[in-house]
Amino acid sequence: MPNPRKVCIIGAGSVGSTFAYTLMQSGLAREIVLIDLDADRAQGEAMDLNHGLFFAPPVTIRAGDYDEVADAALIVITAGAKQKPGESRLDLVQRNVAICKHIMGEITSRTSDAIVIMVTNPVDVLTYVAQEISGWPHGRILGSGTVLDSARFRYLLSDHCKVDPRNVHAYIIGEHGDSEVGVWSMTHIAGVPMDSYCTQICQQTCGDEHRAHILETVRDSAYHVIESKGGTYYGVSMALERIAGAVLRDENSILTVSLRADGHYGLSDVCLSLPAIVNRTGVERVIDTPLAHHEHEALHHSATVLKDTIAQITL
Numbered sequence: 001m002p003n004p005r006k007v008c009i010i011g012a013g014s015v016g017s018t019f020a021y022t023l024m025q026s027g028l029a030r031e032i033v034l035i036d037l038d039a040d041r042a043q044g045e046a047m048d049l050n051h052g053l054f055f056a057p058p059v060t061i062r063a064g065d066y067d068e069v070a071d072a073a074l075i076v077i078t079a080g081a082k083q084k085p086g087e088s089r090l091d092l093v094q095r096n097v098a099i100c101k102h103i104m105g106e107i108t109s110r111t112s113d114a115i116v117i118m119v120t121n122p123v124d125v126l127t128y129v130a131q132e133i134s135g136w137p138h139g140r141i142l143g144s145g146t147v148l149d150s151a152r153f154r155y156l157l158s159d160h161c162k163v164d165p166r167n168v169h170a171y172i173i174g175e176h177g178d179s180e181v182g183v184w185s186m187t188h189i190a191g192v193p194m195d196s197y198c199t200q201i202c203q204q205t206c207g208d209e210h211r212a213h214i215l216e217t218v219r220d221s222a223y224h225v226i227e228s229k230g231g232t233y234y235g236v237s238m239a240l241e242r243i244a245g246a247v248l249r250d251e252n253s254i255l256t257v258s259l260r261a262d263g264h265y266g267l268s269d270v271c272l273s274l275p276a277i278v279n280r281t282g283v284e285r286v287i288d289t290p291l292a293h294h295e296h297e298a299l300h301h302s303a304t305v306l307k308d309t310i311a312q313i314t315l
């Protein structure tokens, strides 16, 4: 039986260690284990985090090896190469597929009970690879997907309308990457559809051009952050804490995680982000609801981009 509050983080680089820091402060986990090819790095990060324990809810944090995953409830994979400036997420694919195969081999030889969250990019392709290698039910291996992109979208809309981002409901679906799709038809603020909100309440210009600019900004956010400081890690860590909370607290939260489409939205045999109920079983159910025609087309295009990449990799 897994320890319901034990989380193993594989990859103690910028994303893995920042997530450990976020998780430590959340009180969600009782045990956090950092596993990295660079054992010294994992050790150093664990020590640094331990020095803050006096200020945090009770939790133990240590560096460890793969035997630690045997009783983990949640395994979060952030290990791998990261995007270089100007490099697309899909360019990373073959390098990270090899790392993913190795890590999934280590995990599946020790447990079949955990929920796995893939974070390493290209996250949709690696979620698919991890599912294929494990043979586990697909819902138990999910990707962080567009949870972060949806948060960026909500932030930009909240800034546009001058409201709290928590009152904005908006989703980015499809690939976590260049072909991602902003779903205006599902966007609302406090239950008021976006169109009505902009014309009647905030009285901001929100024409097609403006909308396209917002989505472009969401899509290119990671590129801009990487150009400026070499990597993104704060936003994604908070998105991971949200997903981890949905799993560990059995929340039934609706999140746009990367999952295996199985007829949903007319798609199959691909992993990409769709709104889904996430709880202690992983992905419980996809929210499959009609989209505007152009959104449906864009989602299918995104799936094609991902399928083309999957077809090119050697499993």
Ligand SMILES: NC(=O)c1ccc[n+]([C@@H]2O[C@H](COP(=O)([O-])OP(=O)(O)OC[C@H]3O[C@@H](n4cnc5c(N)ncnc54)[C@H](O)[C@@H]3O)[C@@H](O)[C@H]2O)c1
Pocket: 010, 011, 012, 013, 014, 015, 016, 035, 036, 037, 038, 041, 078, 079, 080, 081, 082, 083, 096, 099, 102, 103, 118, 119, 120, 121, 122, 123, 144, 145, 148, 176, 231, 232, 233, 236
């Ligand atoms: N999905 C998202 O929303 C999102 C957001 C940001 C970053 N990322 C991705 O997360 C990944 C990590 O980014 P980062 O900034 O932390 O990179 P990083 O280079 O800082 O850290 C990567 C870590 O992985 C370790 N590693 C490499 N191969 C390993 C292996 N076989 N086993 C164990 N550990 C191994 C390295 O030693 C390093 O510590 C990248 O692929 C990046 O693109 C995803």
